[in-house]
Amino acid sequence: MTKEDIEFQQLLRDLSEDPRCLKMKNYIQHSDITTFDHCMDVARRCFRFVRRFHIHCDEEALVVGAFLHDYYLYDWHTYGDHLHGYHHADRALKNALRDFEIDEKVQGIIRTHMWPLNLTRVPGSREAFIVCMIDKIVSTIGAGDNFNAGTLYAIVRHGFTKARLAALSEDDWHLLARYAMAFSADVCGSLFNYVDREFAERLD
Numbered sequence: 001m002t003k004e005d006i007e008f009q010q011l012l013r014d015l016s017e018d019p020r021c022l023k024m025k026n027y028i029q030h031s032d033i034t035t036f037d038h039c040m041d042v043a044r045r046c047f048r049f050v051r052r053f054h055i056h057c058d059e060e061a062l063v064v065g066a067f068l069h070d071y072y073l074y075d076w077h078t079y080g081d082h083l084h085g086y087h088h089a090d091r092a093l094k095n096a097l098r099d100f101e102i103d104e105k106v107q108g109i110i111r112t113h114m115w116p117l118n119l120t121r122v123p124g125s126r127e128a129f130i131v132c133m134i135d136k137i138v139s140t141i142g143a144g145d146n147f148n149a150g151t152l153y154a155i156v157r158h159g160f161t162k163a164r165l166a167a168l169s170e171d172d173w174h175l176l177a178r179y180a181m182a183f184s185a186d187v188c189g190s191l192f193n194y195v196d197r198e199f200a201e202r203l204d
C-alpha cells in the first residue's frame, strides 16, 4: 500500500467502517457495483486526481463529500417515481445531515453533485466541482449520468461561456438536450456504462 493510499484511508477511516455507511453495500448502483463501492471509487479517484495535479483543496471535505454524495440509502431501481436522478442528491444530503456532522463545504458537494441535470445547482467550490466531474466520469448510474455527461460534453465541445450558460437560447437548449439524449440512448444499448470516443466525435 502506498503512502497516498494510507493517507486516503485515514481521511475516511471513521466513515468507511460506520455501520450506517455500510448499509450502502445493500444497494446496487449499476450492474454488480454497490453504492458503497461506487462512492468509495469516486472518493479515491477524487483524491488521486488532486494529488496527481497538485490541486490545492480541502482534501478531507473532498473525500468525505465524495464518499457521501450518493448516501440516499434505497434501491433506485424500484424506488419512487423514476426521478431518482433529480431527487437523490437531496435525499443523500438529508441522510448525511441526520447521521453525521458535516460542514457546509461537504453539504455543497453532496447537494450539487448532479449538476447539470439539476441545472440550477452549480457546484460552488473547487471540491464540489471535482466530485461532480469525477462522478460523471465514473458514471455508474448509466443513462442518468450519461445524460449529464452528454450535456457537459456539448458545453465543452461548443465552447459555452458562463455568460452563455446563464442566458441559454432556445437553440442552445435544443443542442444540449440533443447531446444529452444521444448519450443516454447510446449507453442504454450497450453493455458498458459509457459511450465510446468515436460515438461522441461523430456528434455535431
Ligand SMILES: [Fe+2]
Binding pocket: 069, 070, 088, 089, 113, 114
Ligand atoms: Fe448521484
Ligand SMILES: [Fe+2]
Binding pocket: 038, 042, 069, 070, 135
Ligand atoms: Fe454517483
